[in-house]
Amino acid sequence: MKIVDGRVVVCSPGRNFVTLKLVTDNGTHGLGDATLNGRELAVVSYLEDHVLPLLIGRDPRRIEDTWQYLYKGAYWRRGPVTMAAIGAVDMALWDIQGKALGVPVYQLLGGPSRDRVLVYGHASGRDIDETLRAVERYRELGYQAIRVQCGIPGLEGTYGVGRGDLYYEPAEPGLPPERRWSTERYLDFVPELFDRVRAEFGPEPLFLHDAHHRLTPIEAARLGKSLEPYRLFWLEDPVPAELQEGFRLIRQHTTTPLAVGEVFNTVYDCQQLIHEQLIDYIRTTVAHAGGISHLRKIASLAELYQVRTGCHGATDLSPVCLAAALHFDLSVHNFGIQEYMRHSKETDLVFPHEYTLEGGTMHPGDAPGLGVDIDEELAAQYPYQRAYLPLNRKLDGTMHSW
């Protein structure tokens, strides 16, 4: 079998997506998600100008060899653009392999380790009352695990507060909007939020919270400690994780479980966090961490240290990535949880898929390959729209992490 054609489809059915399509000489095709939120066109160029010419004529069944060829062969290793491009090729090759053998990708990965995949939904509101109603809504839908974010009194546009019912999409068309931030107000407010959440919903639901890289290690330690009575499933991205040893300090002070990794691209970004057991969940995802092949290696390292997976699954990961993540989640032994944000109706129509959601759990389906396709004619009706994630400044105007 040979790859005879390849193209990159850029579309914006509600938000931007970059999709790689590889076509083989036996008439099958494979899809990979290469979306890098706010920097989409850099990956398009990487794929079109530097990767596709290398793939024509290659045997698509040589998945590991192609991964190494693109990683080692580039000389310039790692980084989000390179790894998103390699990730897309890898996903497409697993998709082709599954179709060629007539099996869903999870069967190629060792078969299912569980019946269904636990996912978490996103409840948010402008204030605590609105947030409690959003949590209630997810509970009614059967979700066992819910991320809870809330507007901070006195701050406009806090991270994680969605737009509309069950819908969250932070990227905005045009130039990036700027938000204001106060760590002091945030740290005072969040324990009150979870006090109200636990009082209303009792001990059973699993609650998560995302601090979105905004704290210092000692601030994160204080937050983790103050949230211990509310037994979070995890506290996500408490600090910017470039400084991996910063987690040692957080760990000395709190037993609140920690989850990190949505912006990581390779195992080297989380090696220390894993082998020192500084985190509990690794959140790297298929699209941004080199595809299914590399994510399995990260999961295998994590398994040795009792760290579980919790793949990033925001709306900027396309249905192709979500499908790939679900095959990975179903098969890998040390799976923890999968993030799930529903896509817009337009996105779901452009990417017809086999995966299903039921009672806060998902399944990738049993179609051969990844079980997701792209309607290219429909995609062409939604051209790329420049859009950026917001920026974040402290109250005095200093740039801060978004």
Ligand code: KDG
């Ligand atoms: O592209 C960035 C978003 O995907 C990110 O901000 C969402 O933090 C996020 C999450 O946990 O889903």
Ligand code: MG
């Ligand atoms: Mg996050």
